[in-house]
Amino acid sequence: MLESLPSTKKTQPTSSHEPQAQPQVKSPVASFELRKNDKYYAWLFLGPSLLLLSIFVFYPMLRTLYLSLFLTDNFGEPTVFVGLQNYLHLLKSAPYLASLKATTTYVVGVASLTIVFGLLLAAMANQKLRGIEFFRTIFTATMGVSVSVSAIFWLFMFNPTIGVLNQVIMFFGHQPIAWLTTPGWAMVAVIVTSVWMHLGFTFLLFFGALQSVPKSLYDAADVAGASSRYQFWHITLPMISPTMFFVAVITLISAFKSFGLIDLMTAGGPTNATNLLVYRIYKDAFMNGNYAQASTESIILAIIIALITLIQFKLLAKRVNY
Amino acid sequence: MTKLTNSLKRYWQVVGLAVIVILGFSVFGYARTQVHAASGRTKIVFWHEMKGPGQKQLNSFITAFNKSQTKYEVVPQFQGSYNAVIQKIMNTHGTTASPAVFQSMDISSSQMYHSGYTVPVQKFIDRDNYDISQISSVARGVATRNNKLLAMPFNTSQTTLFYNAGLLKKYGIKPLPVSPSYSDISRVSSQLYQKSNHKIKGMSVEAYSWLFEQFLSNANEEFANHHDGHVGIADKVKFTGPVAIESMKWLQGRVKAGDFMNYGNSKNEMAAFLSGKLGLFMQTSADTSLLIKGLGKDLGVTYYPHPDGVKPNGISVGGASMWIANDKSATVQEGAWQFIKFLVSAQTQAKWEKATGYLAINNKATQEPVLKQLYAKYPMTKIPGDQLKSAKANYTNSGIFVDGVVAARALIENAMQQIYAGKDVKQSLQTAENSYNKVLKSTNRANGHG
Numbered sequence: 001m002l003e004s005l006p007s008t009k010k011t012q013p014t015s016s017h018e019p020q021a022q023p024q025v026k027s028p029v030a031s032f033e034l035r036k037n038d039k040y041y042a043w044l045f046l047g048p049s050l051l052l053l054s055i056f057v058f059y060p061m062l063r064t065l066y067l068s069l070f071l072t073d074n075f076g077e078p079t080v081f082v083g084l085q086n087y088l089h090l091l092k093s094a095p096y097l098a099s100l101k102a103t104t105t106y107v108v109g110v111a112s113l114t115i116v117f118g119l120l121l122a123a124m125a126n127q128k129l130r131g132i133e134f135f136r137t138i139f140t141a142t143m144g145v146s147v148s149v150s151a152i153f154w155l156f157m158f159n160p161t162i163g164v165l166n167q168v169i170m171f172f173g174h175q176p177i178a179w180l181t182t183p184g185w186a187m188v189a190v191i192v193t194s195v196w197m198h199l200g201f202t203f204l205l206f207f208g209a210l211q212s213v214p215k216s217l218y219d220a221a222d223v224a225g226a227s228s229r230y231q232f233w234h235i236t237l238p239m240i241s242p243t244m245f246f247v248a249v250i251t252l253i254s255a256f257k258s259f260g261l262i263d264l265m266t267a268g269g270p271t272n273a274t275n276l277l278v279y280r281i282y283k284d285a286f287m288n289g290n291y292a293q294a295s296t297e298s299i300i301l302a303i304i305i306a307l308i309t310l311i312q313f314k315l316l317a318k319r320v321n322y
Numbered sequence: 323m324t325k326l327t328n329s330l331k332r333y334w335q336v337v338g339l340a341v342i343v344i345l346g347f348s349v350f351g352y353a354r355t356q357v358h359a360a361s362g363r364t365k366i367v368f369w370h371e372m373k374g375p376g377q378k379q380l381n382s383f384i385t386a387f388n389k390s391q392t393k394y395e396v397v398p399q400f401q402g403s404y405n406a407v408i409q410k411i412m413n414t415h416g417t418t419a420s421p422a423v424f425q426s427m428d429i430s431s432s433q434m435y436h437s438g439y440t441v442p443v444q445k446f447i448d449r450d451n452y453d454i455s456q457i458s459s460v461a462r463g464v465a466t467r468n469n470k471l472l473a474m475p476f477n478t479s480q481t482t483l484f485y486n487a488g489l490l491k492k493y494g495i496k497p498l499p500v501s502p503s504y505s506d507i508s509r510v511s512s513q514l515y516q517k518s519n520h521k522i523k524g525m526s527v528e529a530y531s532w533l534f535e536q537f538l539s540n541a542n543e544e545f546a547n548h549h550d551g552h553v554g555i556a557d558k559v560k561f562t563g564p565v566a567i568e569s570m571k572w573l574q575g576r577v578k579a580g581d582f583m584n585y586g587n588s589k590n591e592m593a594a595f596l597s598g599k600l601g602l603f604m605q606t607s608a609d610t611s612l613l614i615k616g617l618g619k620d621l622g623v624t625y626y627p628h629p630d631g632v633k634p635n636g637i638s639v640g641g642a643s644m645w646i647a648n649d650k651s652a653t654v655q656e657g658a659w660q661f662i663k664f665l666v667s668a669q670t671q672a673k674w675e676k677a678t679g680y681l682a683i684n685n686k687a688t689q690e691p692v693l694k695q696l697y698a699k700y701p702m703t704k705i706p707g708d709q710l711k712s713a714k715a716n717y718t719n720s721g722i723f724v725d726g727v728v729a730a731r732a733l734i735e736n737a738m739q740q741i742y743a744g745k746d747v748k749q750s751l752q753t754a755e756n757s758y759n760k761v762l763k764s765t766n767r768a769n770g771h772g
Contacts, residue, residue: 044333071764071767071768079768079770159590159593161590270739271736271739271743286409287409287732290726
């Protein structure tokens with residue numbers, strides 16, 4: 001159906017370099033009509049999505065930007081114009097900078113550990129062993145577990161009095177750890193939970209990538225006498241680099257967006273140690289009713305994510321072997 | 323070209339279908355928000371935030387109310403947390419999604435009052451000559467402005483100290499007096515910790531601002547200026563008064579002594595208490611029914627603690643009140659008022675206290691057989707109610723009438739966590755105080771309060 005669209009394009013003079021290559025078969029009038037039609041079709045097909053995007057994406061974005069320049073009252077209405085004061089105030093506020101630091105720790109921790117462990121699991125599952133299919137299924141299992149279920153599940157594991165982890169620690173004669181009530185351990189706890197949750201999907205992607213590396217490459221390397229470690233660094237890694245890049249981008253962005261986990265496990269505490277940027281925005285807007293500050297934080301977060309994505313594309317894309 | 327025409331035809335079909343679906347949903351949604359229910363009664367949409375035993379009991383009240391008359395039908399909608407519902411009201415008022423009557427917590431009174439979104443229940447009280455003296459005056463304090471009742475208290479609680487009397491007996495520790503001082507509690511907590519060979523933690527106080535606020539209330543110390551906002555718009559808070567410092571230093575001392583444990587949240591705290599690993603803790607009286615289920619007659623209950631050598635001033639009530647929204651028709655508002663009257667009747671309140679541990683605010687409720695039986699079987703369940711009656715309402719024990727206390731609470735809770743982790747008491751509280759004074763300044767500016 002829609003394949004017919006590109007065919008209309010072909011009739012247009014596509015480039016001025018080779019006017020002779022496409023002799024003027026159609027009259028100028030017909031070509032003009034087609035071009036007019038093109039515009040018509042473009043609006044027709046882009047229209048609905050543009051309409052939806054402007055209502056649900058562009059308008060909220062602009063409104064957020066607008067609100068960030070005001071103070072908002074109890075109803076969330078902008079009342080006093082303050083220019084960039086909200087931004088200056090935030091970037092000087094110690095709790096906000098602490099949130100920024102916590103978010104960095106969390107995001108870097110989650111993304112790197114997910115990649116390392118995902119790859120490790122995939123490499124193990126890629127071995128040809130009897131019954132390996134069972135493990136391949138098990139390793140992807142966390143994909144089917146919702147945020148709330150895994151948060152509750154890990155809350156039980158981390159419970160200070162009846163949790164399994166502390167039982168094990170005490171069995172070996174150590175002092176129990178207050179997992180979710182000491183700032184450092186709370187960060188460890190949410191990172192562990194988040195990595196566990198991300199692992200299933202990451203494993204699946206890496207496993208698919210490993211399976212698609214041509215076997216002939218390894219055969220050739222074997223003949224040449226390359227060690228399996230050398231094969232991993234010089235064949236496997238370059239061959240799966242596009243997947244690696246993809247995983248790095250999506251885990252990083254998904255870690256930035258972690259909300260349910262934080263809400264259910266620590267609610268940003270203790271002493272704001274796990275008060276990540278996204279959670280802070282939610283609390284400022286929907287608990288504290290400070291829409292101006294929440295909007296300012298949203299804009300800053302959007303800028304941060306855009307910058308990081310840009311850097312990733314600039315730096316990593318060079319190393320990716322397509 | 324026929325291919326293109328075909329695909330265009332298909333395009334319009336898809337668009338048409340989408341439009342029909344969207345219209346269908348709108349009509350469906352519109353029908354759902356209509357005031358007249360299928361039964362021909364006027365629909366009263368009611369937002370609440372009750373969970374667990376409270377939700378179960380509240381739903382059975384609603385069923386009973388709906389059966390008791392033929393004009394109205396109350397439709398309950400659970401809305402999550404007290405904190406979230408304030409913003410939901412601000413954001414939905416005047417739309418078909420907003421409720422006719424809603425439950426909102428003690429510290430939201432100021433914001434609800436200033437929003438102008440509600441009808442003070444005083445209007446109906448005056449019209450009907452409703453006898454308001456039957457409702458506890460301390461409970462009314464949190465929703466009163468200029469001697470007018472803004473909303474009807476419904477689920478009223480008090481911060482209460484719970485202890486495991488069975489454990490105290492086992493280790494031969496003298497029980498707590500009904501109205502304990504800080505040092506009474508230290509004694510029991512450290513004895514329990516020592517005598518159990520550090521196996522049982524003596525005490526816990528959740529890093530929860532409500533508990534901090536009640537330390538101030540009980541020693542008659544103000545939280546915000548203009549008498550906690552009751553006589554004007556507060557523009558300064560004080561978290562570093564003598565009682566604030568003393569209470570937090572006391573708790574930090576217990577942490578250092580080792581008998582205090584911070585469980586992070588009330589669920590873990592309660593789990594430890596019920597499994598006999600924690601001697602005493604302070605929480606809402608609304609937990610009483612759950613604790614009785616777990617400990618039975620071994621549950622010990624006392625008033626909220628006061629500093630040594632200070633006469634207890636009484637504490638403000640917690641919990642929430644019922645507000646009538648002013649964006650619905652007079653008929654709907656009338657239905658909401660009838661429902662509220664039903665909820666605070668002596669019978670309903672007696673059942674409510676038994677099922678949950680929220681305190682019956684109707685003074686006649688103690689005469690109901692339900693409560694008489696409960697008090698006879700478990701005498702300690704009477705103590706939180708006695709605490710409520712023992713206080714005389716004044717500004718410091720009538721809640722905090724300041725907009726946006728939710729944000730202040732987050733700052734105080736942060737300070738409490740820092741204090742438990744060993745940071746300087748004065749400095750932690752000072753940081754919270756300074757931050758909130760800044761917030762208050764810009765909030766007042768944004769709301770045109772100068």
